Amino acid sequence: MAKITFIQHNGKSQDIEATNGGTVMEAATKHNVPGIDADCGGACACATCHVYVDDAWLSKLNPMGSMEESMLDFADNVQPNSRLSCQIVVTEDLDGLVVTVPESQF
Amino acid sequence: MALAKLENILIIGAGQAASQAANSLRQLGFQGRIRIFGNEGQPPYQRPPLSKAYMLGQMPAERLFFKAEEQWEKDNIDLKIDEEIISIDAVNKSIKSKTGNQYEYDKLIIATGSKVRHLPAQGAQLSGVHYLKTIKDSDDLGAELDNAKNLVIIGAGYIGLEVAACAQKKGLNVTIIEAAPRILARVASPELSQFYENVHESAGVKILTQSGVAKINGAQKVESVTLGDGTNIDADVVLIGIGIIPNDEIAKSAGIICNNGIDVDENAKTSNPDIYACGDCANRMVDLYGQRMRLESVHNAIEQAKLAAANIMGQNAPKLDVPWFWSDQYDLKLQIAGLAIGATKTIIRGDMAARKFALFHIDDENRILAIDAINSPPEFLVGKNLIAARAKIAPHILQDTNISVKELANHAQN
Numbered sequence: 001m002a003k004i005t006f007i008q009h010n011g012k013s014q015d016i017e018a019t020n021g022g023t024v025m026e027a028a029t030k031h032n033v034p035g036i037d038a039d040c041g042g043a044c045a046c047a048t049c050h051v052y053v054d055d056a057w058l059s060k061l062n063p064m065g066s067m068e069e070s071m072l073d074f075a076d077n078v079q080p081n082s083r084l085s086c087q088i089v090v091t092e093d094l095d096g097l098v099v100t101v102p103e104s105q106f
Numbered sequence: 107m108a109l110a111k112l113e114n115i116l117i118i119g120a121g122q123a124a125s126q127a128a129n130s131l132r133q134l135g136f137q138g139r140i141r142i143f144g145n146e147g148q149p150p151y152q153r154p155p156l157s158k159a160y161m162l163g164q165m166p167a168e169r170l171f172f173k174a175e176e177q178w179e180k181d182n183i184d185l186k187i188d189e190e191i192i193s194i195d196a197v198n199k200s201i202k203s204k205t206g207n208q209y210e211y212d213k214l215i216i217a218t219g220s221k222v223r224h225l226p227a228q229g230a231q232l233s234g235v236h237y238l239k240t241i242k243d244s245d246d247l248g249a250e251l252d253n254a255k256n257l258v259i260i261g262a263g264y265i266g267l268e269v270a271a272c273a274q275k276k277g278l279n280v281t282i283i284e285a286a287p288r289i290l291a292r293v294a295s296p297e298l299s300q301f302y303e304n305v306h307e308s309a310g311v312k313i314l315t316q317s318g319v320a321k322i323n324g325a326q327k328v329e330s331v332t333l334g335d336g337t338n339i340d341a342d343v344v345l346i347g348i349g350i351i352p353n354d355e356i357a358k359s360a361g362i363i364c365n366n367g368i369d370v371d372e373n374a375k376t377s378n379p380d381i382y383a384c385g386d387c388a389n390r391m392v393d394l395y396g397q398r399m400r401l402e403s404v405h406n407a408i409e410q411a412k413l414a415a416a417n418i419m420g421q422n423a424p425k426l427d428v429p430w431f432w433s434d435q436y437d438l439k440l441q442i443a444g445l446a447i448g449a450t451k452t453i454i455r456g457d458m459a460a461r462k463f464a465l466f467h468i469d470d471e472n473r474i475l476a477i478d479a480i481n482s483p484p485e486f487l488v489g490k491n492l493i494a495a496r497a498k499i500a501p502h503i504l505q506d507t508n509i510s511v512k513e514l515a516n517h518a519q520n
């Protein structure tokens with residue numbers, strides 16, 4: 001298990017216990033984190049699970065695949081710390097991870 | 107105007123649309139009671155992986171479920187996963203279950219989905235013959251594939267092709283039998299069909315188009331499939347994937363207007379003002395193409411559920427997206443935006459041989475109606491916006507990969 005903090009654009013935050021081997025997106029949808037619609041259920045096909053990852057954590061995540069990279073090239077409001085949360089695999093090492101949900105996803 | 111009483115919302119069906127409708131109602135601030143009635147004995151789950159990652163054993167079952175059971179409780183959404191609904195009394199605003207229980211509603215959402223179309227052939231009841239709709243179907247089929255040699259797939263739609271790719275990876279001999287002259291005939295352009303035919307054939311899958319099934323043979327368990335021309339194909343497992351039928355019977359019996367699914371308006375409302383329908387079971391108007399149709403996709407289920415929830419809560423309808431769909435086969439991700447209805451030309455952008463390209467389907471005025479993107483998310487994401495804007499772009503621009511996808515919109519004609 002890893003604790004993940006989701007911060008909303010209005011500053012509200014929510015701590016969630018995420019299961020190892022699952023994805024950050026699944027942790028969010030299973031606990032109703034607003035703004036993470038995940039329409040394609042994690043198939044890397046919709047970009048509705050976009051998050052900003054706290055800089056301190058970026059290097060600890062599994063690297064981006066080429067599909068994720070090109071989806072993010074064209075998603076809305078992309079920043080250097082953008083990821084698709086359905087492509088971030090939860091491990092013990094991510095305990096304490098902090099991500100922010102873009103305002104445009106509300 | 108006084109608001110009508112709104113305390114009890116019932117949702118029939120416990121799938122993609124039901125789950126979204128309940129969540130959206132809560133997100134929009136509905137405080138009353140929500141009850142979801144299912145008949146699979148499972149909390150709501152997503153189906154797409156059933157013919158993809160889950161079937162390959164790359165995704166554990168718990169990842170299929172949208173939410174943990176405790177979360178449904180926390181959200182105060184009452185899940186009755188073994189309570190099949192058999193009738194709606196639209197006059198007294200109540201529904202009745204198979205077990206004899208009756209529930210009253212202020213608003214009712216029908217999200218019953220669809221059932222598989224059965225093949226009316228001799229032998230279709232034999233053991234080893236499968237359909238694919240539920241987790242259980244996927245488990246049963248997947249288990250048999252692990253011990254089988256020859257898989258015959260009847261029907262070359264997306265589900266059939268995805269299972270073909272899975273079975274190929276598992277080392278089976280796979281034969282696909284399709285009645286139409288090409289695979290994906292009902293849902294894809296000839297160019298896309300041709301591409302996937304090549305992909306599957308080069309992976310070793312045998313494809314027989316314009317072939318009908320005469321009968322399925324075997325004592326108890328399937329042994330072979332006989333085609334219309336008498337050819338016999340060995341099979342120890344058969345998958346039938348020849349389309350779906352909307353679950354609209356209980357709506358019909360309640361006097362709700364149905365034409366190939368439950369007719370709904372732009373707010374997912376049926377002919378009865380207190381009853382909504384969304385997902386595979388509904389037949390909706392798609393303005394972009396000026397037609398009523400039934401869409402069988404996750405996007406459609408989610409969108410219509412959001413429309414129903416917004417309308418019930420007296421809120422403006424959310425912005426509509428262009429219909430879209432995806433399919434994973436081998437190392438290929440297909441993303442489709444729009445529908446090629448009325449298209450007269452297909453423009454290829456990118457390199458088909460390199461398996462990274464997009465097909466733009468345009469009409470006589472160069473208006474982009476649909477895009478099939480293979481391993482090309484940029485074309486898909488930008489293309490969705492172009493389709494929504496009804497943009498017209500000349501073929502020589504569309505196919506010029508020196509013009510970046512982002513710039514395409516700048517070349518739109520008036």
Ligand SMILES: Cc1cc2nc3c(=O)[nH]c(=O)nc-3n(C[C@H](O)[C@H](O)[C@H](O)COP(=O)(O)OP(=O)(O)OC[C@H]3O[C@@H](n4cnc5c(N)ncnc54)[C@H](O)[C@@H]3O)c2cc1C
Nearest residue numbers: 119120121122123145153154191218219385386402403404
């Ligand atoms: C194997 C497979 C792969 C797919 N892949 C994709 C894909 O890649 N991309 C995509 O966009 N779409 C895909 N789809 C389609 C997508 O899953 C459906 O369009 C979507 O699930 C429709 O949602 P729904 O809520 O309308 O129906 P469902 O999710 O089917 O839910 C309906 C539920 O209602 C229940 N029910 C029916 N009648 C009653 C009753 N009287 N009482 C109680 N319960 C009842 C049903 O048993 C079912 O559980 C796939 C479908 C399958 C089967």
Ligand code: FES
Nearest residue numbers: 042044046047086
């Ligand atoms: S859930 Fe669709 S891309 Fe992540």
